[in-house]
Amino acid sequence: MSEILVLVEHVDGEVKKVTLELLTLARSLGTPAAVWAGPGITGDAKARLAEYGAEKIYVAGSEEIVGYVVAPKAELLAQLVAAKSPAAVLVAATAEGKEIAGRLAVKTDSGVITDAVGLGEGFVADQSIFGGGVNVQSKVRKGTPIVAVRPNSTAPEAAAGAGAEEEVSVSLSDGAKAAKIVERVKQEKGARPELTEAAIVVSGGRGVGSAENFSVIEGLADSLGAAVGASRAATDAGWYPHQFQVGQTGKTVSPQLYIAAGISGAIQHRAGMQTAKTIVAINKDPEAPIFELADYGVVGDLHQVVPQLTEEVDKR
Numbered sequence: 001m002s003e004i005l006v007l008v009e010h011v012d013g014e015v016k017k018v019t020l021e022l023l024t025l026a027r028s029l030g031t032p033a034a035v036w037a038g039p040g041i042t043g044d045a046k047a048r049l050a051e052y053g054a055e056k057i058y059v060a061g062s063e064e065i066v067g068y069v070v071a072p073k074a075e076l077l078a079q080l081v082a083a084k085s086p087a088a089v090l091v092a093a094t095a096e097g098k099e100i101a102g103r104l105a106v107k108t109d110s111g112v113i114t115d116a117v118g119l120g121e122g123f124v125a126d127q128s129i130f131g132g133g134v135n136v137q138s139k140v141r142k143g144t145p146i147v148a149v150r151p152n153s154t155a156p157e158a159a160a161g162a163g164a165e166e167e168v169s170v171s172l173s174d175g176a177k178a179a180k181i182v183e184r185v186k187q188e189k190g191a192r193p194e195l196t197e198a199a200i201v202v203s204g205g206r207g208v209g210s211a212e213n214f215s216v217i218e219g220l221a222d223s224l225g226a227a228v229g230a231s232r233a234a235t236d237a238g239w240y241p242h243q244f245q246v247g248q249t250g251k252t253v254s255p256q257l258y259i260a261a262g263i264s265g266a267i268q269h270r271a272g273m274q275t276a277k278t279i280v281a282i283n284k285d286p287e288a289p290i291f292e293l294a295d296y297g298v299v300g301d302l303h304q305v306v307p308q309l310t311e312e313v314d315k316r
């Protein structure tokens with residue numbers, strides 16, 4: 001079976017969960033080959049990639065690859081596509097992943113599918129388009145299929161692969177060096193899971209009422225082991241940091257469970273969360289549009305409902 005290249009997402013030498021999902025998906029369609037871009041691959045990381053089915057691990061360990069914004073990773077993948085003729089390339093549908101996918105498509109004269117939430121035989125993708133308003137099936141008809149898959153679309157399952165390592169050197173064009181990274185500012189990593197990777201997200205909106213009241217949302221999130229999200233109304237009001245905004249101009253999440261508290265369900269918010277598997281809405285207005293989307297709805301004051309929910313979860 002042909003190789004399917006999977007671009008590894010990693011932070012501080014650790015492989016992110018989305019990569020394990022992509023390897024699982026790749027295994028169902030061909031032979032997964034992980035691509036590690038940048039220095040710092042550890043024995044643990046290699047073992048993890050092999051554990052989830054990577055038959056090959058291409059390692060491009062040059063410091064240069066991570067010294068510039070995005071473009072070097074697209075060049076690395078383009079060079080691998082030319083050298084290995086893979087059946088497809090999978091990347092995570094994160095902000096960076098989608099940019100890499102687009103650049104790679106141009107470089108390899110191939111078609112690209114972004115925001116895939118499923119991928120089946122013949123690389124036919126279930127794709128969420130128009131800001132999540134419509135789901136379609138898409139297929140690349142030209143070149144090498146390049147597919148950006150949303151985190152949490154596939155449940156990661158371990159199944160050992162050979163994990164054979166091959167070093168790759170990449171020659172970067174001047175264009176790839178156009179935007180240099182001059183400083184990295186580490187975001188504080190709290191105890192909560194990363195928003196785009198979390199299996200459960202609890203989000204608060206204008207209905208939360210104040211920054212202090214977000215402790216109610218955080219309380220439920222911590223009981224469920226969830227990430228905290230917020231609507232733009234809440235982030236614009238300064239109640240919660242912008243990095244947690246969910247929606248068209250914020251992050252896209254596809255968790256197993258999304259709890260929206262005090263959020264009306266504007267189209268721009270939906271764009272970031274409507275591919276969640278199960279949606280629970282808590283809103284005091286029974287006419288709130290979020291209820292059209294929700295699998296379960298609670299009509300009530302979140303300041304009463306959410307603490308009760310937290311208490312019940314804590315009992316289990």
Ligand code: FAD
Nearest residue numbers: 205206207231232233247248249250262264268269284302
């Ligand atoms: P509201 O629409 O004001 O809704 C608040 C809800 O809380 C109401 O339904 C109300 O009934 C309920 N409520 C009030 N008090 C309580 C209570 N005590 N208990 C329970 N329920 C209560 N929005 C985003 O979220 N993300 C985006 O990325 C985004 N991008 C945008 C991009 C553009 C170009 C534009 C124009 C807008 C964007 N917006 C985005 C804004 C979006 O249109 C909405 O204004 C925003 O989502 C509203 O946030 P909200 O639901 O928290 O507030």
